[in-house]
Amino acid sequence: MDAKTYQQTVDQIAPKRPVLKNCMTAFLTGGIICGIGQIVSFVYMYFFPFTERTASNPTVSTMVFFAMVLTGLGVYKKIGQFGGAGSAVPVTGFGNAVISAAIEHKTEGFILGVGGNMFKLAGSVIVYGVFSAFVVALIKTILVQMGVISW
Amino acid sequence: MKRKLCAISCIFLLLSGCSEKPKVSTFHAEEDRQEIETLEKALTDNKKIVEAAGVFFDHQLVVSLQVKPLSKFKKEKITKSLEKEVKSLFPDHDVFVSSDLKITWELNKVIEKQSEGKELKKDLDEIQELAKEET
Amino acid sequence: MKSARTYQFTSKPSIVSTAVAVGPLEKQSPFHPHFDHVYEDERFGQDTNEKGHAHLIEETCKLAIMKGGFQTTDIDLFLGGDLVNQMTPTNFAARELATPFMGMFSACATSVSSLITASFFLESNQMERILFGSASQHNSVERQFRYPIEYGAQKPPTGQWTVTGAGYGILSHNQSDKPYVHSATIGQVIDCECTDPLDMGSAMAPAAFDTIQYHLSQNKGTAYDFVMTGDLGKTGLAILQELIRTSGVSSYLVDNYRDSGAEFYGNDDKFLSGASGSGCSASVYYGPIYAELLKKQWKKILLVATGALLSPLSFQQGESIPCIAHAVELTME
Numbered sequence: 296m297d298a299k300t301y302q303q304t305v306d307q308i309a310p311k312r313p314v315l316k317n318c319m320t321a322f323l324t325g326g327i328i329c330g331i332g333q334i335v336s337f338v339y340m341y342f343f344p345f346t347e348r349t350a351s352n353p354t355v356s357t358m359v360f361f362a363m364v365l366t367g368l369g370v371y372k373k374i375g376q377f378g379g380a381g382s383a384v385p386v387t388g389f390g391n392a393v394i395s396a397a398i399e400h401k402t403e404g405f406i407l408g409v410g411g412n413m414f415k416l417a418g419s420v421i422v423y424g425v426f427s428a429f430v431v432a433l434i435k436t437i438l439v440q441m442g443v444i445s446w
Numbered sequence: 447m448k449r450k451l452c453a454i455s456c457i458f459l460l461l462s463g464c465s466e467k468p469k470v471s472t473f474h475a476e477e478d479r480q481e482i483e484t485l486e487k488a489l490t491d492n493k494k495i496v497e498a499a500g501v502f503f504d505h506q507l508v509v510s511l512q513v514k515p516l517s518k519f520k521k522e523k524i525t526k527s528l529e530k531e532v533k534s535l536f537p538d539h540d541v542f543v544s545s546d547l548k549i550t551w552e553l554n555k556v557i558e559k560q561s562e563g564k565e566l567k568k569d570l571d572e573i574q575e576l577a578k579e580e581t
Numbered sequence: 582m583k584s585a586r587t588y589q590f591t592s593k594p595s596i597v598s599t600a601v602a603v604g605p606l607e608k609q610s611p612f613h614p615h616f617d618h619v620y621e622d623e624r625f626g627q628d629t630n631e632k633g634h635a636h637l638i639e640e641t642c643k644l645a646i647m648k649g650g651f652q653t654t655d656i657d658l659f660l661g662g663d664l665v666n667q668m669t670p671t672n673f674a675a676r677e678l679a680t681p682f683m684g685m686f687s688a689c690a691t692s693v694s695s696l697i698t699a700s701f702f703l704e705s706n707q708m709e710r711i712l713f714g715s716a717s718q719h720n721s722v723e724r725q726f727r728y729p730i731e732y733g734a735q736k737p738p739t740g741q742w743t744v745t746g747a748g749y750g751i752l753s754h755n756q757s758d759k760p761y762v763h764s765a766t767i768g769q770v771i772d773c774e775c776t777d778p779l780d781m782g783s784a785m786a787p788a789a790f791d792t793i794q795y796h797l798s799q800n801k802g803t804a805y806d807f808v809m810t811g812d813l814g815k816t817g818l819a820i821l822q823e824l825i826r827t828s829g830v831s832s833y834l835v836d837n838y839r840d841s842g843a844e845f846y847g848n849d850d851k852f853l854s855g856a857s858g859s860g861c862s863a864s865v866y867y868g869p870i871y872a873e874l875l876k877k878q879w880k881k882i883l884l885v886a887t888g889a890l891l892s893p894l895s896f897q898q899g900e901s902i903p904c905i906a907h908a909v910e911l912t913m914e
Binding site: 296298301302304305307308309310311312313317366367369371372374375376378379380382383388391392394395396398399402415416 | 628629630631724728729730731732733734735736737738739771773774775780782783787790791816819820823824854
Binding site: 341344348349 | 547
């Protein structure tokens with residue numbers, strides 16, 4: 296069977312991802328998660344001596360904590376099936392990736408299992424995040440030295 | 447009919463958000479009317495601010511402001527330019543400007559409290575310490 | 582393509598007993614009245630998913646042996662396999678059963694490939710009773726092939742749910758009151774360059790079509806009650822039906838094409854395109870379909886189990902998904 300003609304048959308028959316619906320649900324889910332994050336930020340600023348700038352740290356930890364609880368209870372994957380990118384992109388998605396891998400690999404022990412595999416999914420986020428930060432900082436340093444821009 | 451009403455009210459809401467004058471509150475420990483007026487004029491003239499607060503104390507001036515939501519991308523630039531403006535208006539004052547929400551809340555608390563002397567100084571110093579925090 | 586892929590078994594080996602056990606989620610299957618045992622715990626009382634998988638296989642095999650009125654020592658050979666790395670759940674179950682054992686891997690087509698192999702061994706008349714079948718457990722297979730269970734990745738509408746279930750049977754010499762294996766067609770690896778592991782149905786449909794077409798062409802004039810594929814899912818079944826329609830195969834005396842995966846969970850959208858896994862075809866073929874054959878509801882059926890022969894590594898390395906389908910014709914007189 297010819298692969299090209301078969302692919303045409305598949306394209307005709309196989310159900311496509313409902314892109315518009317997925318965009319709407321992702322928007323809704325992502326917006327709600329970020330809304331909750333903003334509320335958490337306000338709580339930290341109101342009740343504790345955090346400023347807008349310094350409140351981002353405990354806010355991120357709290358959101359990851361929520362992701363941990365929801366992942367452990369098996370609820371996050373349902374949110375993920377509904378929201379798609381809306382639940383994967385915020386920091387809760389990063390938390391879910393790390394936590395789900397940690398839960399999965401507990402059977403191999405804490406060192407080789409949990410420790411060694413925890414960043415199976417989120418590893419590339421960290422590697423490329425650090426790498427791109429390095430590249431951007433390098434470019435900025437060079438441009439500042441050349442006098443094109445200032446700090 | 448309902449749709450038309452909705453559309454018109456939306457337009458009004460949008461417009462109202464555009465040209466509101468900033469809400470300014472001030473407090474002067476030495477009750478210098480002149481300085482208060484100068485500061486208020488500088489703040490109300492700035493179209494990008496939603497609200498602002500200023501406290502004068504013993505040649506110290508602490509100003510906090512909140513930027514309009516759509517201008518939040520240029521928050522730093524607006525703060526810096528306002529800082530320059532205020533510094534030029536009060537060259538003999540020790541000026542401190544911040545756009546942080548927490549600082550705004552704290553400064554508004556100070557203005558409400560209307561405290562004097564040492565307590566006011568302590569409050570203002572605390573606020574500046576808070577703003578300098580990095581983590 | 583080799584010409585002789587279809588073989589007839591003149592000794593007419595009969596499937597004398599079967600057993601099917603499933604996990605808690607499979608309780609909502611419309612087939613569940615025919616499942617011998619529905620477990621409440623998806624880990625079957627064990628502390629890891631893989632151990633639970635092995636336990637499921639062991640218990641189901643023991644049940645099939647017991648239902649046939651045999652002892653484990655009566656079994657001449659155990660043919661089985663699963664989807665996990667190196668088939669360790671089947672290996673560990675075979676250790677417990679302590680029968681002669683040969684592991685078989687055809688991905689999700691193992692349910693039928695083990696039956697075909699057992700038929701050949703029985704045809705040689707050197708063995709009396711052979712235990713065959715396969716199983717899958719959702720958590721261990723997901724971990725093997727896809728993401729951690731709790732990871733919130735969004736599955737597309739072509740995705741399928743791996744069944745937690747086991748189906749095993751015992752093949753022996755012909756018995757008049759039991760369905761027998763009439764013939765079988767051994768599949769060949771078909772690769773239509775599909776690369777999406779979340780759309781196995783599209784990848785496996787050409788292999789199913791190839792085997793079905795071959796078997797039917799060698800058996801012109803035979804009327805089948807239905808052809809049932811293993812786990813093409815709703816997507817794959819629709820594609821298969823389209824391939825059948827546009828080819829000459831539709832002229833053969835078959836008009837009913839079913840799929841275990843598409844029917845397994847009924848019409849619940851939560852399971853997207855349907856069920857999959859080596860336990861899907863095994864639990865349906867050796868559970869409800871076998872029971873219906875015993876009741877003489879069907880006279881001649883063609884069971885075509887399909888398998889996707891990929892690994893998570895081959896996919897990451899950019900390879901396409903080669904598939905295979907094995908067919909077995911069961912007759913009840």
